[in-house]
Amino acid sequence: MTVRSEFSLPSAPPLPSAVALPLQQVTLANGMEVIVGENPAVDIIAARCFLKAGNRYEPIEQAGLSYLLAAVLTKGTQERTSLEIAEQVESVGASLGADNDADFFTLRIKTVTADFADILHLAGELLRTPSFPEAEVELERRLALRSLRSLREQPFAVAFEQLRHALYGTHPYAFEGMGTEATMAQLTRDHLLAFHQTYFRPDNLVVSLWGQIKPDAAIALVERVFGDWSPPDTPLPTLDLPTPVVQPCTVTTVQDTQQAAILVGHLAPAVHDPDYIPLKLINTYLGNGLSSRLFVELREKRGLAYSVSSLYPTRLDPSHFVAYMGTAPSNTEQAIAGLRRELERLRTVPLTADELQVVKNKMLGQYALGKQSNAQLAQIYGWYEILGLGVAFDRQFQEVVQAVTIADIQRVACRVFGEPYLSIVGPEAAVAAGVASSDEKR
Known part of the structure; x- marks a missing residue:
């Protein structure tokens, strides 16, 4: 065997009491x-x-x-x-x-x-x-x-x-x-x-x-x-996967439900894309927790949502950014408009320095809490390696998060949040209202 590397990795973000492992x-x-x-x-x-x-x-x-x-x-x-x-x-x-x-x-x-x-x-x-x-x-x-x-x-x-x-x-x-x-x-x-x-x-x-x-x-x-497990002579298969093409559309299902499910989606950067971490910060800002922008604006202030959040999974190929809401069927049109408005706002209204720092602190704090147990540590470093990032990405991740600027956030928002895909599930009247509002917007 050959030793590739040896590190001393502190928990993130670095704290005075952190123990190097x-x-x-x-x-x-x-x-x-x-x-x-x-x-x-x-x-x-x-x-x-x-x-x-x-x-x-x-x-x-x-x-x-x-x-x-x-x-x-x-x-x-x-x-x-x-x-x-x-x-x-x-x-x-x-x-x-x-x-x-x-x-x-x-x-x-x-x-x-x-x-x-x-x-x-x-x-x-x-x-x-x-x-x-x-x-x-x-x-x-x-x-x-x-x-x-x-x-x-x-x-x-x-x-x-x-x-x-x-x-x-x-x-x-x-x-x-x-x-x-x-x-x-x-x-x-x-x-x-x-x-x-x-x-x-x-x-x-x-x-x-x-x-x-x-x-x-x-x-x-x-x-x-x-050690005695030998690899076969044949190489691993070469994948020939299609590259998703941006073709925004509205997809619907009529279902007799008590609430309408609304998803506003966009194709988003893969994990090796330089815009991956800025978009992770955007996801934290918009949809992570009770203090997130979507929760405060659309649920607490406007009362539109039973549930509201966003997600941006880590993927080797192009990922997806989705803002989603569960709402009363009668609020479908307002809910779609509210979700779209919050995404579009990031394209035109820069975050303040304080807002960006709060989001960075929040994401890095949660990252540190995700590395408290041996199981969590085994998971995260193995995950980085299987994705092709390498274990040094732990430190790089924290450094890049701290280096993200207000301009980076706005640039990535402009790149990702163009014309959206829209998915609606709910009663017939709610679906019809959502499709009509989407058609008008397009």
Whole structure:
């Protein structure tokens, strides 16, 4: 193995009482990345195993595949049954589970220090030799189908689904993590085996672990578990994904609901875009918490919203910025106008220096609070690595946030908040009023 880097990373933002935690990063001979942080304060070790194997890597006709794989990965290996796995984990009070995301797949574990080696060996089995029992695949597939059907009855779920399809077309980001009823219904164990064989390989894996363990001992343990796992001769597939094109439109669903769900959406910068962090600050300003601009102006002052906020997820490909509101159907037209007005305002009215500093403090404070536990630390540094940002992005993130100017905020708002996509779900009269107001505005 070769040691790539060694850092001393403080919590963010730097505080006089912050304790520097040693971090070491290595690449094993098989191409696997390992990140280790020692934290002697707590007798807990948490690990995250990241793979580039999320929804972005699924064929469209198999949307939901990585979700189904996450649901059944822990249900058996070539050596152990589902019951044996559960008994081993639960007998020592450990936790183990798998998750899929738009851009990656994660296996997460947490144990007391004394049990970590055994649970890591189990994790190695799950990643390398899962059995995907037919009965478990069928059960989880049926449960996913039931969940997808229930989403059809939730106005915001319907509104987000139709907005994603409008934004992304045939890009995998158009689909909910579980895919659709049509795609989930035809997934089989063979699909899982093929996806696993393609993407579950050591040169596509990042292991990030933090806790009461010396870095050298942790790396040696990871090598014992994964070191004999050789990558296949074939390279990883090259993705040929479509680039979303901005084509603003209005999409609607008539549903007999007590409130209308309204989403105003825009395509937005990917994580490697220089405008990613300024737009994260804009999202914090507009939609983060009870003091956010949307909450104060549209709910507290104008009484338009049952719920109101914004979101801007981190994505490898073009992301989306969405301002959304749940409102009384009779307020649909005013709600759409209010959301659009708040986004457009950032294009023409600069933030004050005080407003920008408050938003920076808020985002950096929340960032620091998200790095308090070993599990959170393992998550964030592994996440940075799997996204191609590297662990040094922790420090860069804080520095770039502090360097963002008022002009940057306004420039990014002008770039992103042009003519919007609009998604409306609600009673027929509310939808008609929303479409009419949108047509007038366009």
